Amino acid sequence: MWIFTHGLASLICVGLIKEDSQEFIIKMLLDVGAANGYFSFYFESLGAERVVAVDLPRYINHDSPRWYLDKKVATLSSEELEEIDFHELHGGFIVAREILESRVEMRHHRVYDLAEALGERFDFVFCGSLLHHLRDPVLGLESIRDVMNPGAKLILSTPVDLTDPKTSYALFVGEPSLPAWWVPSPEGLKRMCRMAGFSQCEWITSFEITRKKEPKIVDIIGIVHVADSQVSDSVP
Ligand SMILES: C[S@@+](CC[C@H](N)C(=O)[O-])C[C@H]1O[C@@H](n2cnc3c(N)ncnc32)[C@H](O)[C@@H]1O
Secondary structure (H helix, E strand, C coil), rough: CCCCCCCCCCHHHHHHHHHHHHEEEEEEEEEECCCCCCHHHHHHHHHHHEEEEEEEEHHHHHCCCCCCHHHHCCCCHHHHHHHHHHHHHHHHHHHHHHHHCCEEEEEECCHHHHHHCCCCCCEEEECCCCCHCCCEEEEEEHHCCEEEEEEEEEEEEEECCCCCCCCCCCEECCCCEEEEEEECHHHHHHHHHHHCCEEEEEEEEEEEEEECCCCCEEEEEEEEECCCCCCCCHHH
């Protein structure tokens, strides 16, 4: 049996996470956009006390243009939609969790709903290759900040544009069949974090990944460490 895990940022992130692994001891850890749980299970294996993985409840909850989703959904029966939910969102995690005899907890929420839905805070958050799926990445980051404890750290990996790294901008992808809205420059990404209320954002590195499917588009993934000394008021 094959279990497909996105693990997009895997090689580099795993290296970085290993360096940070001291932080996982007795930590409450949140993996946002966890997909089939590649990183959630890895954090658990490093010794995180409790790992909560979050991904979408249903395929139709993707933050895609409304008209595009409506058009796609109109061609599918409810059984076909349930099948997509299982194969693209939930099935792989369930199987992997069972095989690994893992205690990782999966919750199905949109990133925008985290604070209300989870009602608790975490010491460490990983958000791998999710931000570009959001039409409002700053709101997504604000939501993540709302569930972080004071002094907690966020590792964020997302596609970036390195043409002019020191200038703040974000490319608008504008192609509905690609699940991407914004591709920021490194400076743009740092400012998004700042606008979301994080007081510290450190650029770590970037690396290339080439999609296996045609067209073989090369994405550049940037990684930042984000933290905040203060706590937002809207936390439960
Ligand atoms: C490219 S995968 C990344 C998986 C994994 N974090 C990694 O780095 O390999 C992005 C994941 O984010 C989830 N996702 C997309 N939009 C989301 C949203 N608005 N709220 C929560 N999760 C979302 C998708 O369902 C998908 O599983």
